[in-house]
Amino acid sequence: GQVGSRPPMDAAVKTDEPASRIGVRSTVLICVAVGWTWYTMTTPGDRAQERSFAPIYALEDLRQFDGNGPDGTILIGVLGRVFNVTSGTEFYAKGQGYSVFAGHDCTHAFAIASTK
Numbered sequence: 001g002q003v004g005s006r007p008p009m010d011a012a013v014k015t016d017e018p019a020s021r022i023g024v025r026s027t028v029l030i031c032v033a034v035g036w037t038w039y040t041m042t043t044p045g046d047r048a049q050e051r052s053f054a055p056i057y058a059l060e061d062l063r064q065f066d067g068n069g070p071d072g073t074i075l076i077g078v079l080g081r082v083f084n085v086t087s088g089t090e091f092y093a094k095g096q097g098y099s100v101f102a103g104h105d106c107t108h109a110f111a112i113a114s115t116k
Contacts, residue, residue: 054081054082055082057075057077057082059077059105062075062077062082062103062104062105063103063104064103065102065103066094066099066102066103066104067086067089067092067093067094067099067102067103068094072086072089073086074086074088074089074092074093074102074103075102075103076092076101076102076103076104076105076106077104077105077106077107078105078106078107078110079107080107085102
């Protein structure tokens with residue numbers, strides 16, 4: 001060809017490895033990295049250790065914390081986790097708009113509630 005002429009559009013850059021091997025190698029590397037990240041974030045041992053510091057409540061136990069107890073503690077449950085909402089007495093105390101949630105598992109109610 002002529003000096004300074006462009007290669008045809010279908011010309012490939014010459015490398016030591018075929019293009020398909022480079023793509024496969026990159027794809028495998030990305031999959032391994034994503035898989036390892038997912039695995040380390042969701043190992044059962046980590047979740048068990050995290051939950052071992054939190055008290056476990058049965059539904060009957062949770063009902064005692066509706067704000068009417070001697071210390072006024074208000075707890076609600078959502079998706080198996082218990083939240084202390086005592087600082088939100090303007091919302092959860094007796095006679096307030098969300099008092100029906102105090103001392104209860106609210107998962108179903110929150111799941112079907114419309115935010116519109």
